[in-house]
Amino acid sequence: MIRSVVDAYSQLAKRDLRILRIIEAGHRRYEFVPQRLVERWARYRKEEVRDSVRRLHFLGLLRRNLSPYLGWRITAAGYDVLALHTLRMKKKVLKLSPTPIGVGKESVVYAGESPSGFKIAAKFHRGGVSVFRHGEAFKAKISRYEHLGHVYETRLSALAEFYALEKVFEAGGYVPEPLAYNRHVVVMQYVDGVELYRLDAGEFAVIAQDVLETLRVALRLGIVHGDLSPYNIIAGRRAYIIDWPQWVPLGHPVAAAYLRRDLHNMATYFKEKGVNFPVEELLNAVGEGDVYGGERFIELIKTSLL
Ligand SMILES: Nc1ncnc2c1ncn2[C@@H]1O[C@H](COP(=O)(O)OP(=O)(O)OP(=O)(O)O)[C@@H](O)[C@H]1O
Ligand SMILES: [Mg+2]
Numbered sequence: 042m043i044r045s046v047v048d049a050y051s052q053l054a055k056r057d058l059r060i061l062r063i064i065e066a067g068h069r070r071y072e073f074v075p076q077r078l079v080e081r082w083a084r085y086r087k088e089e090v091r092d093s094v095r096r097l098h099f100l101g102l103l104r105r106n107l108s109p110y111l112g113w114r115i116t117a118a119g120y121d122v123l124a125l126h127t128l129r130m131k132k133k134v135l136k137l138s139p140t141p142i143g144v145g146k147e148s149v150v151y152a153g154e155s156p157s158g159f160k161i162a163a164k165f166h167r168g169g170v171s172v173f174r175h176g177e178a179f180k181a182k183i184s185r186y187e188h189l190g191h192v193y194e195t196r197l198s199a200l201a202e203f204y205a206l207e208k209v210f211e212a213g214g215y216v217p218e219p220l221a222y223n224r225h226v227v228v229m230q231y232v233d234g235v236e237l238y239r240l241d242a243g244e245f246a247v248i249a250q251d252v253l254e255t256l257r258v259a260l261r262l263g264i265v266h267g268d269l270s271p272y273n274i275i276a277g278r279r280a281y282i283i284d285w286p287q288w289v290p291l292g293h294p295v296a297a298a299y300l301r302r303d304l305h306n307m308a309t310y311f312k313e314k315g316v317n318f319p320v321e322e323l324l325n326a327v328g329e330g331d332v333y334g335g336e337r338f339i340e341l342i343k344t345s346l347l
Contacts, residue, residue, distance in 0.1 A: 044140065049102060057093045058126055061103075076110075133221035148164050149164075159230070165226050172267075172293060173201060173342060178342040195225035200341065208262050209255065223347075234276050238272050248274075248276055251279050256304075270306050290335035292332045
């Protein structure tokens, strides 16, 4: 078994990657892409195609189906490799750490470096966590590719996270700078620091001010984080809020409940540290002006979800 996407990627030749890409394209029509079609589409000799497919299968990047015909489906690890390859070709990623720095239910995160020497974090989404997956725009998008529903949900997660990071970052909130995304992967600035739940000593009043500022910025944009906790804040030079794919627009029916939970989590945490977190003040700031219902993001789903 392969240890990581980096490990698998390092074992692939150009031809293997081309064939993986051909199978990906074949998924537009087939859940399991027939071997004979891969052989026809690929401009290689049959033996070369079989050799590549065997390696891709061995590395866990393809799943085989034998009946009623021999066919192939790309695994989550296979999509990881395709995304990493694209990000490298686009010069967004130079290299990634050999093993992940974070493995969660819904994602795997690697540290890495950009070609310009910038320290990056690459988050590979595993789950569909965006509320927009229940919306019309997304359902219309995937209606033709039902067998790719989960794949598209992980891409929606990445797109949603990238969108929230970009908006909050541009407006001056403390979040990792978003650098690129491809398929189900988001590349962002690496934040040097410690998650709040692991921090025993620190300037908690200053940290609370940063969190407040970022939440004010997000709320002004109509964005509710939705999973705010001491696990999703990294205290470094400033306190940065991470992990945004499940953000909810303020106009959404669940937004108020999520916001209250987010703020309650923060108030509880900071109270333990002897710092007041002014929940009421934030709640009062909500509802000034138009309430954002996610319209701009929905446009993005229609135009740019791969
Ligand atoms: N930009 C970053 N800089 C440094 N470390 C990061 C960054 N993004 C994520 N990490 C690390 O990876 C871990 C997981 O990231 P994140 O919280 O975004 O996803 P997750 O918790 O796996 O998602 P989920 O909550 O859906 O399971 C973080 O707790 C943190 O340690
Ligand atoms: Mg997290």
